[in-house]
Amino acid sequence: MNATVEIELLQAVLKKALSRGGEYADIFVEQRKSTFLQIDDNRIEKLVSGGDRGVGIRLISEGKTAYGFGNDLSRGALTDLAATLSRAFHGPPADLTFDLRRLRPAVDFPIAKPPGETPSEWKIRLLESANHAARSFDARISQVTGTYRDSGQKVLIVNSEGVIAEDERIHTLAAVQVVASDGNLVQTGYEAVGGHTGLELFDAFPLEEPALKACRRAIMMLTARRAPGGRMPIVISSEAGGTMIHEAIGHGLEADLAQQGLSVYSHKIGSEVASQIVTVIDDSTLPGKRGSFRFDDEGVPSRRTVLVDRGKLTGYLYDRLTALRDGVSSTGNGRRESYRHRPIPRMTNTFISPGDSAPDDIIRSTPEGLFVKKMGGGQVNTVGGDFVFDVQEGYMIRDGVICEPVRGATLSGSGPSVLKSIDMVASDLGFSIGTCGKDSQGVPVSDAMPTVRIKEMVVGGEVTL
Numbered sequence: 001m002n003a004t005v006e007i008e009l010l011q012a013v014l015k016k017a018l019s020r021g022g023e024y025a026d027i028f029v030e031q032r033k034s035t036f037l038q039i040d041d042n043r044i045e046k047l048v049s050g051g052d053r054g055v056g057i058r059l060i061s062e063g064k065t066a067y068g069f070g071n072d073l074s075r076g077a078l079t080d081l082a083a084t085l086s087r088a089f090h091g092p093p094a095d096l097t098f099d100l101r102r103l104r105p106a107v108d109f110p111i112a113k114p115p116g117e118t119p120s121e122w123k124i125r126l127l128e129s130a131n132h133a134a135r136s137f138d139a140r141i142s143q144v145t146g147t148y149r150d151s152g153q154k155v156l157i158v159n160s161e162g163v164i165a166e167d168e169r170i171h172t173l174a175a176v177q178v179v180a181s182d183g184n185l186v187q188t189g190y191e192a193v194g195g196h197t198g199l200e201l202f203d204a205f206p207l208e209e210p211a212l213k214a215c216r217r218a219i220m221m222l223t224a225r226r227a228p229g230g231r232m233p234i235v236i237s238s239e240a241g242g243t244m245i246h247e248a249i250g251h252g253l254e255a256d257l258a259q260q261g262l263s264v265y266s267h268k269i270g271s272e273v274a275s276q277i278v279t280v281i282d283d284s285t286l287p288g289k290r291g292s293f294r295f296d297d298e299g300v301p302s303r304r305t306v307l308v309d310r311g312k313l314t315g316y317l318y319d320r321l322t323a324l325r326d327g328v329s330s331t332g333n334g335r336r337e338s339y340r341h342r343p344i345p346r347m348t349n350t351f352i353s354p355g356d357s358a359p360d361d362i363i364r365s366t367p368e369g370l371f372v373k374k375m376g377g378g379q380v381n382t383v384g385g386d387f388v389f390d391v392q393e394g395y396m397i398r399d400g401v402i403c404e405p406v407r408g409a410t411l412s413g414s415g416p417s418v419l420k421s422i423d424m425v426a427s428d429l430g431f432s433i434g435t436c437g438k439d440s441q442g443v444p445v446s447d448a449m450p451t452v453r454i455k456e457m458v459v460g461g462e463v464t465l
Contacts, residue, residue, distance in 0.1 A: 009075055010158045011100060013057065016082035018160060021091025022061040024320065026159035028297060029055045029073070030339040033116060034151040039127040040144075042135070047120060054339040057081055061089040063325055067342040094160065102164040105294035106301050107285045111170045113199035115150035122199075123148050126174070130207040134178050137215040140222065143179035146211070150199075157299035165299035171290065171444055172201050173433070176211040180218035187407065189218035190392070194433050195446070196292045217374065217393050220405050227394060227409035227461030233369030234411065234454045235362055235397065240375040241432020242447030245352050247380040247387045248415035249273070249280060250447065251438070253307050253315075254333075254345040255322035257382050264385030264416060265313060273313045274419035277355055280308035282317060284332060284348035290433045291348035291445040298334035298343050305331045311420075319345045337441035344439055351448035355425025359451040362424045364400040370409065370459055371395045371402050375432070385415040388460075410460035418454055426451035 010027050017025040031053040038046040055078065056069040066088035068081050115123075127146040134144040153169045173194030180187050191210030193201060236244060252263040259266075265273060274280070284292050284302035293302055298320050306314055318326070319334030322345055334343035363371070376390030391409040395402045431448040 007100060007158065007164060009078065013078045013082045014158065014160050016079055017057055017059050017086050018094035019083075020086040020093070021089045022059045022086075022094055023324070024060040024160055026058050026157060026298060027055060028058075028336070028339055029156040031154045032151060032338070034149065035115070035120065035123065037120070037123055037127055037148040039131050039146040042131065044124055044127070047124075049120070052338070056336075056339040056342070057085055058342060059085045059088065060321060060324070061091070063321070065321060065342060069340050100158070100162050100164050103295065103299065103301065105167070107287075107294060109170075109196050109287060109292060109294070111198040114152070114170060115172055115199050116152050118199055126202065126207055130174075130176050130211040133208040134176060134211040134215050137212060138180070138219050140180045140182050140219060141178050141215055142181045144211075145177045146175070146207070148174045155297065157295065157297065159299055163299045165295040167294045169196060169293055170198055171195070172197055172199060173290075174202075174207050176207065176214050178211070178214045178218050180215070180222055182222045185222055187218045187221035189214035189216070189221075192433060195288045195290045197288045221393070221407045224405040224407040227370070227391070227406035227459060229459055229461035231456050231458055233366055233397075234372060234457045234459070235366055235369060236372045236375070236449060236452050236454070238359070238426065238428040238430030238449060238451045240372050240449070241430060242351055242449045243375040243378050243389060243432060244387075244411075244418075245280065245449055246347065246350055246436070246445070246447040247378040247389065248385075248418055249308070250282075250347045250350045251380055252382045252385060252415060253317055254347070255316040255318045255326065256345050258316050259322060259325060263382045264414075268313050269315065271313055272311050272420075273416050274308050274311045275422045276311040277425050278308060278311055278419055278422055279306065279353040280350070281306055281353055282331075282333070282348055282350045286349050289349045289431065289446045291350075293348070296330075296332045296334045296343075297336045298330065300330045300332040300334060302348075303332045305333075317345045317347065319343050335443045337443060341441045346438065346443050347436060347445050347447070349431075349446045349448070351429065351431070352425065352450060352452065354427045354429050354450045357424045357426045359426040359428050362426055362451055362453050363397065363402060365424070366397050366400060366453060368399075369397045370406070371397050372411070380415070386412070387415060388412040406461070408461055412458045412460060418457060421455045421457075422452050423455050424453040
């Protein structure tokens, strides 16, 4: 992918794309290999491996985008694709008298145990061991599903600003979901581990550990009473991950939504959008995290972006197109699922910065409320900022002590009002991982929060009359 002749070809393709006008063009070349395994009902149900490669070409003119992609990387096919895209605009050829320069990454992510060099038999044994641990935990564990996935992605980006950027991203992910049943009552537990890492992931986090954690949660929820509904103080543990910050504010700070007026944070730069003890950061440079990379999918170096500084909104997450519209620089958040997709502003590793309080002090200073140890899925209406989350594992707080577990709780509220209601932020920090969907494409992300206290939220649960 980095041979000189190929770079010269891609430069010629850029000129062809801009031959009828345009302000900017780029080429995204991708090669990907992946493996997926699934164990269910005590046997390996799926073992799929394969590869893909292709190219996407993008042309931007006066805020509009033309995009095309294909699998054929030959000179003729690339030239034809560029010529087709060029016909979307009409104007004089762009000036492309530049020297190509190869960018050097500011960060590196060494992989100790590349998963592509390890046979599938090892990965099968990994799942079988986790499956055995889960099924041996308790007779009430009625179903265990384990999944393993690794992918190796090499990308090359060349653009009309003269930039050449290359990145290799190795992702490893494994998850265990269990079902516990007792009579007519059924509960589930789920745990996942993963990141921008190789198989050394399982040296630090043997897969039996998340399997047993999922089992403990499912069994405990069998005897948990229904969560009470109503307004109450909420303490969210760092173990819960950052689902709330991802949904409550993260999506609303993606510049395309903000520019279209589809975010409650549109036109709010410089405004107070959170408590003064809350700082929100997006950082794609963190070693081993699922949302990290050396360059984004437009060839912009990874970086740390402060979005909310002590409660005040300081900026949005930009790709090149949205940055052009606002007359600013990209924040390195132009991401795409594959060469088949155009880049759009996306989060990477998004988190609330740790504060000064001790986690135990937050619990002790809360007379009553709900303690959230594990968050489930969530969704948000970015226009109004309203969100709702499931609570996978929760407990009641009484007199500053974590008491009995409760099940079936949901949390709902408005992003700005909830963030302004945070009155304690702990010094710890816990990450969760996921694949974030937007505009029909998914990208790997992680998000995190310290232990925080929210003075009051609406809890959906059992209503007592």
